Amino acid sequence: MTKLAPVLSAHWDEKDSFTLEGYKRHGGYKASEKALKMDPDAVIQLVKDSGLRGRGGAGFPTGMKWGFIPQGDNKDHYLVVNADESEPGTCKDTPLLMANPHVLIEGCIIACHAIRAKHAFIYIRGEITHVARRVNQAIADAYAAGILGNGIDVVLHVGAGAYICGEETALLDSLEGFRGQPRLRPPFPAIAGLYARPTVVNNVESIASVPAIVMNGAEWYQSMGTEKSKGTTLYSLSGHVANPGQFEAPLGITLREILELAGGMRPGHKLKFWTPGGSSTPLFTDEHLDVPLDYEGVAAAGSMLGTKALQIFDETTCVVRAVLRWTEFYKHESCGKCTPCREGTWWLVQILRDLEEGKGTEADLAKLLDLCDNIMGRSFCALGDGATSPITSSIKYFRDEYIAHLTNGACPFDPVASTLFVGAGA
């Protein structure tokens, strides 16, 4: 049985965990103090050695990303933290920042030092006022304490409601004051990112993981996790479970283990399908309870670790309804730049709506899959690809349920049964 391993979340249960005092009580800002005395390349090497990989979904080795920044080029370098947490199901960076914004600031200082940047931007989604407030206050407190402003500046940039800005190049365009649409790559951000300068874009959790690595060393971090997926990470359990929440555990834990910790499914129900890392990662079913939730394990089972957003749905849930709603989300959030995503999601939603209402024929499933084939890998960025994941994976596992809608002439599910307040007189 894998044990939980709170590192990031270790002190979240203290009432003032989000304050400078609260953070310093447990050695806060000692790591940056230590790192600033190190050679920047040694910091990069340390992070490389730790095996830390990007926690935003793609799992790219963080230290390697830092190492791509050209050195001695006499250009401004930038660190941009992607706090635009918007992937459906994903809810780890938001509580992290609410409970402990200082760990991100400290991570920024270390990362800036390593990549020779003087300026870090935290791009946070716009729909979370209190988190923006907390981060902004933490930055202000860090300046007041002389932690920031001595060669390293951190600026909070608040988004305004656009999922696509989680895509790193769209985020950069947005941060530069343009519409948040993805850029052509190459050039990659490491060469020409923010303001066409070398830029590292990292997820909140990735940067927040750095102070502990600096304090405890690469070996400590290496000792947790699996062969190629090192360290601990936040798994976010939501949906039809007895006790949803954040579970910080070594990479490689399984859903079966987490569910057990969380007290299982909601009473009287059983697991039907789930996402391992948000809605853009192909669905899993109860067949996948023992898949190790690390980068390789999930990929080998046909999905992606993504953001470790474990959205759990029980047997009361209509998968067609779930998929339709995600598809509507992708349609709403498609940036509009490329044809397959823009027009494809427009079309997908219409087909799925019909299917959910029991209209259409089995041939529409073939059309749906062919459409997905014309969108997947044809779009400008991964948003279009992600839009097809729930559709293709749900048809793979629940084809009969789609057909049942058609033979039934309507959705066979009772939506009330899947609400949390079923039976509560709602």
Next chain:
Amino acid sequence: MAFSTEDLQVMDSIIKRYPRSRSAIMPLLHFVQSKAGYVTNEGIEVIAKLLELEAAEVTAVSTFYTQYKPTPVGEYHVGVCTNTLCAIMGGDAIFASLKDHLGIGNDEVTADGKVSLEHIECNAACDYAPVVMANWEFYDNQTVESAKELVDSMRAGNPKPPTRGPSRLVTYKEASAVLAGLNDGLAHEGVQAGEPTLLGLKLSKEGK
């Protein structure tokens, strides 16, 4: 409304946060909303002038992002998450009942200007589903009844405080100022985390 000298000074300070002025366009749009309650033409033109852009370029940006509103929203802008997980767990029912209860549709405002309604996408609080946001503050674990009580409290001028947020619900304009990066001094208020956030930590302390 016109922007005061103080407003222009604030806008200038927002621009100064960035190495290149154009980056300030988003916080400036939030700031305009903090003054006007939505993105006004006057706001667009002021931003264009300050950033040496054409107004069309500012419009292009403001219309891209869902949070910039082309028409006034309510004093309390209520967003019901109807993305898959929240929807299934009750968000759809909450949204339907609020529409019915308030007598307004999506993206509409009550006649008294107090409450506007919008169905929103995933708001990164799935472990608190179903989630309702008001002026982008968290109202966790909502039910149809609790959501109705919430909007009723808003219409009565005494909104219930957020679950995880300050001890009072700020107005839409006040929240917009926070999103523009201005400090309202309320960061210390409210819990550091809700129960679900702490669940893993608690279990770990229990030796799990």
Next chain:
Amino acid sequence: MSTEVSEMITVVIDGFEVSVPKGTLVIRAAEQLGIQIPRFCDHPLLDPVGACRQCLVDIEINGRAFPKPQASCTIPVEPGMIVKTQLTSPVAEKAQRGVMELLLVNHPLDCPVCDKGGECPLQNQAMSNGQGSSRFEGVKRTFEKPINISSQVLLDRERCVLCARCTRFSEQIASDPFITLNERGALQQVGIYENQPFESYFSGNTVQICPVGALTGAAYRFRARPFDLVSTPSACEHCASGCDMRTDVRRGKTLRRLAGEDASVNEEWNCDKGRWAFKYVTAIDRLKVPMIRNASGELVEASWPEALAVAAEGLKSAKAAVLVGGRATVEDAYGYSKFARVALGTNDIDFRSRLSSDEEREFIASRVVGSSTTYRDIDKADQVLLVGFEPEEESPIVFLRINKQFRKRALKVVSIGSKESIAVEKLKAEFVKVAPGQEAAAIASQKLTDKSVILVGERAAESAGALSAVAALADSTGAKLAWIPRRAGERGAIEAGAIGNLLPGGRPVTDAAARVDIATVWNTDSIPAEVGRSTSQIIDAVHAGQIGALVVGGVDPLDCDNSQAALSAMEKAFVVSLEIAPSAVTARANVVLPVAAVTEKSGSFLNWEGRARSFDAAVADSLNRSDLRILSMIADEMGISLNLGTVTAAAKEIASLGAWDGARATFNKVSAQAQPALNGDQALITSWRRLLDLGTLQEGEEHLAGTARRTVAVISPKRAQSMGVVDGDQLKISTAQGSVTLSALVENIHDDAVWAPRNSRGSQLLVNLGVAHGAVVTVVKA
């Protein structure tokens, strides 16, 4: 000449090898092989964007295949690259077919009523790379049908495929980002800011490059089907930029004009005046038959023989001079030049029907004729200096070329003038602000190198000493120099010798050998040896009784220095007027001979570079004759043969003369004048003509006129403050001759200056004030 050797890269596309310069995009490498990959957003002159995804192909590099098809419009060739297009890769073929189907999901089936139908890239490529029918059975996105985004451009958002060519053009090429992509996702749409229409001088290019019928021009809307049009390559007659054009005619009537392709000149762009100002040919009340003034002073219709006889007689019986406007073709100008010398025996000829000076004439003879500064020199320049020249207003393609280099490599631009212009702002140019008339000193203090380019406009002649200073600056620094007139015919007129100090080919009149050259070819005894009179001297000479007859072609006396004197001179002298329409000249002429408009004849212009821009008649069956032909007829009637029966004959004769290789005419430098003293209400007037104004060739173009810039009077903040004037107040500018009252705009202008447009609605300075630059005027709050 520098040779640019670029590294060549060999790739294999659909099994065929092709070598292309490093950096070439796959889509264009394929074109080299004749392989057409379908595309919408791709445009060779815009930055790659990879948005439409129509050009997906399979690519492998050194055996490593990309996991998914790649947009060939964004990927440069690499060594070892093997590309499979739709022709050889089933995956690419399906990807393209899939994208095409998606593009059509929301495209209306209104081709039968769409202007683009028949020449539509979407229509064409849907046929070549799409499938016969769509599987889409749902609801299409709808928008309000076309909305005016300016008075001349309409936008149909339903047809738009969101390739962003138009918005990228406006931003990247014109630096006029008045149209943008707005909203998001499936609701994304092209739009304007509601209070600011798409009033860019270059907006028509977006209509031309729109790959569907989303952007259409108001003037051409619903007028024709492309297959009913007869297209003729043509050259733009509006300015000296020298745009290559295409003129589309149906049943003898020009229906539209498009930018042609010439990589060395206009690339693929033109300005809205060139595109949309052509109706004057038909809109104005064209002269159709010759007219002569009868005994009672009335102009009456006459037969050609009758009119020619009267003209010949009148010209024979008095000392005559020639005034030819700046819009003649090279061949016509050559006709006037030869006519003056051979038929009239005089060097009294001047094409400069505008403000001009003797300093300018010497500058032209010594610096302009034969000079060969080009657009390419702007591309390579380390700095561009603008003197008396507003490129966006006066030669728009020059602006685009400077802007291209500014955007590409932050080319340094310095502009010497009195009022900062929009172009100066767009180019982030260093603005050297001087009082009107005080340009010379500022010119002299410029730091240039032999890689710099000086672009001096015709308005420099309005400031004494400016052209002298420019010449000195070019001499001392080795900078390249180009003189850019506003009208299309001026450079050609210089080379044709339609000016008193030059014979054709840049030969100085005062050079005996030059005269012998010309006399030999012209088969005439001799050429007058004295430098001829300038326009204003000719006018003066008429009043002094020294000249009794004038041949006038394409001149508007109201453009001249002393317009009143010009008009009265035309009343006094015996005037033979060659014109396309009734004018102030024909109203005073003794003989009026109708001539062909530019679309009705063949010929050529020389653009500011001196580059020939030749064209054929677009309207093939016109009965109207060129100026050249009519001059020959007059000469014949006078008993003198010009031997210029046709345009081709003239062109041949010009070619046979060649350019002068002897010494250039000398340039007697002129010094600047001291700035006049000003009292409180006084200011120095300065102005230029805007691209879109009351110019005769824009007659009848209401849609175009709707996008003209607002008529304002500009004063400095300091003057505004002292006058108590704010934006929008009325300002009255006056001289002894008259006044204009205009809305005030407080901007960056010299404190001693006031600016107003030279020939816009409500502000025709030469008529209203009689002055346009450097003169003292009174400015008061109205």
